[in-house]
Amino acid sequence: MGGLIKSSIARKVAMALSGLFLVFFLLQHFTINFTSIFSADTFNELSHFMGTNPVVQFALQPVLIFGVVFHFVMGFVLEIKNKNARAVKYAKYNGGANASWMSRNMIYSGLVILAFLGLHFYDFWIPEMVHKYVEFAPEDPTRYYHELLEKFVSPVRTGLYVVSFVFLALHLWHGFASSFQSVGFNNKYSVGLTKFAKAFAIVIPLGFIIISLVLHFNHNH
Template identity: 85%
Template structure:
């Protein structure tokens, strides 16, 4: 097991698998949030189910948190090892010659996304924990929509969300597509998979931006 963990290939595969895992939850999160600009009642119903379901709260949620932590820690480890492995100085290193800006700056976009997750936890996850497990407030299946739109009353907070989703798109543009290669997905469907990943990296972050802006301007 120790040899597997030390293997550069194993680290890349672990990074890719954790990224694909998080992409699935990102899609689920987007689907629920998108209903908030269509129907407040539907959004409340879905959010109430997610917020009270035992499997979601006590099984899937801890797994998700572990996945986020694991993905970013593994990303930092890969970045540090890649920098240490270079045998040329930065003065002579021309990174743009054979790689894109996104691939060379995954650590930067990742740090922005990580900072956004901190803000997101502060806005939604922490108040939810306080509401249910500290204050022991009575259940209210209609509170979720109001709590969501309240976060987008501030232009500063809305702007931070928009900027964060732009960086999320940049992170996904390289990360999602390269994850297929890292897990050995190299066949006649690989080109289609890469195109799907690129489209996902545009559509989903843009969808989150639309959600934020719709709620902001509706105020």
């Protein structure tokens, strides 16, 4: 088992599987948030369910947090291992001749996304934990939309979210497509999966950008 974990193939597969798991969560998160731009009531209902369901709170949420931490730790491990391998094996390594710019700079887009997740946790997850488990405030099923809207009052904060979603798109553009190859989907469906991954990398971050801007301008009108 130790040898398997230490192997480069195992690391890539683990990175890909954790990334695919986070993509699934991202789609679910987007679906709920997208309802906020056309129905506050629907958003409140879905958010209340997610915020009070014990399976979500005490089973899925810890798994998600573990998945996020694992993915980023594996990302740093792979980056270090790849740099060490290049330093040893290729005295005149030409990255541009072997891989795209995005694939060679995944660590940087990942760092921006990690910083964004810190902001997102500060904006939403920590206040939610304080509300429920520190202040023991009475539950209000209608509070979620208003709280969401308040986070996008500032044009600076809204801008930070928009920039973060641009980097998310760049990260997904290479990461999502390559994850299929890492787990062995090199068959007749590869082309279709790659096209789907590229479309996902554009549509979902763009959708989040639209949500951010709509909430910002809705509040200011």
